[in-house]
Amino acid sequence: MKQARIIIYFILVAIVVLPISCRRKAKFNGPPTLRDMCDRSDLIVIGKAISIEKIKPKTEIPIKDYLLKLQIQILTNIKGDSDNDTINCYILSNEDFKRPQFINGEKLMAFLRYSKELKAFMPFSLLFGIKYHSEESVDICEARTLEYYKIMKQSGDISARLSDWLVRCVEDSITRGDEIYDLYNNYLDTKNEKASHNSKPEIKVVLSLQQQQRLYEAVLKTEFLTFNEFYMLEMAGDIGDERIVPLLARYLRKGEINRTIGVIESMRRICNSTKIDGCAELVMEYEASESTKPGYEGTQYRNEIVSRFLILLGNNGY
Structure with a gap:
């Protein structure tokens, strides 16, 4: 059993960086977007953390890395199928960087990918694949995810609807970090499309005055400014x-x-x-x-x- 855990650990270390290579090419590389995770996750669930187990392999060389085995009770299945009411998720962690830290009974939303090497699920993104900071943040992420899937099922040109969905994500501080790069990069590509043949927006983002005002008002509610808010101000004009x-x-x-x-x-x-x-x-x-x-x-x-x-x-x- 211990040997199996050690093997699982080293396989996870080797493949944990894979999501980085899966990201869309963009002018500003940020974390995987909510849209990325909706499109590419194998399983998306709303659930509760019911057990957290720390697994640290025994080696002759002292290492600070370890695995968290997170057992999730599934409350709602949004994408993909699970044979059981509970699933195990393996997360790489470190003694010096002890996030994510889960609490038993805590509500969470998990964007998971299946690892054939591990024969188990792991977060789509190490830091952003599991939303758990508060029940409110989980509910908002769930709402935006369901809205996205609803838009993607619609026929015709959905660029305007996707563009407004991106604005809705960014104006909310809870999902701002998930979609700011997506909105900003497509905004730049749309703006520069006529000037450069290399600028091909994935989503045409032509912001209305109302959308610009929404971004501006969202910045005014921010206590501490970051790159995200300066991108928003640029788009607001x-x-x-x-x-x-x-x-x-x-x-x-x-x-x-x-x-x-x-x-x-x-x-x-x-x-x-x-x-x-x-x-x-x-x-x-x-x-x-x-x-x-x-x-x-x-x-x-x-x-x-x-x-x-x-x-x-x-x-x-x-």
Whole structure:
């Protein structure tokens, strides 16, 4: 029995990276999308975690990797078939990185693929293949999944319906990370299709003013900005709404140690929304320095520009 567990462990280590090669080619590689997992999972279930067993192979060489054997009681079968009311799912984990951590009785949604080598199920994606953070998040993921399958069964051109489905996923913080790259990459490809023969969107994403406003309003509800929200702002366009200014200013102030993500985008949008005298000049100075002042000294120089920009905002009540 122990020998079998060791064999299972090493097979899983060898094949756990396979989902990466299955991803669609995109300008920005993120985690597997919800759409990917809907299309390519062998089994999708809503269930409860009923037992979690840690399996660590005994070897002469100390290793921190181990397997979690997660037993799931199936409540709802969304895709694929299972012969039993329970299934076992094997998940690679690590002593230094102990997620995912499941609780007995916890509701979850599992996107699983069948491993012929293991003769068992494993998550489609190590980190994103099982949704379990809260019952609300599971319910929302289930709703989006069922909506997707309903759209895919419809006849005719479904691009507009898929595009709106992507917006619906992204405007909700629970499914934002699952579909932001899908929406953004197809948005870019659609936008650049006429200019480049190499730009062929899988889904034509032509956002209406209402959809742009939905993305913008979703950003306003966000406490901490990431790449995701800056992609959303880009797709929303320059609305010129001052409500975004406190959020962007707070982002710039909290990024004093390592200003890298969304700095110039924040400065431009603040400048366009407030029309404060002196802002435009600082934006131009920052942009010019990116090509004329590389390296550490350039970074320090740009940080000083941001500091002056924030002082200017503070003097104007932001």
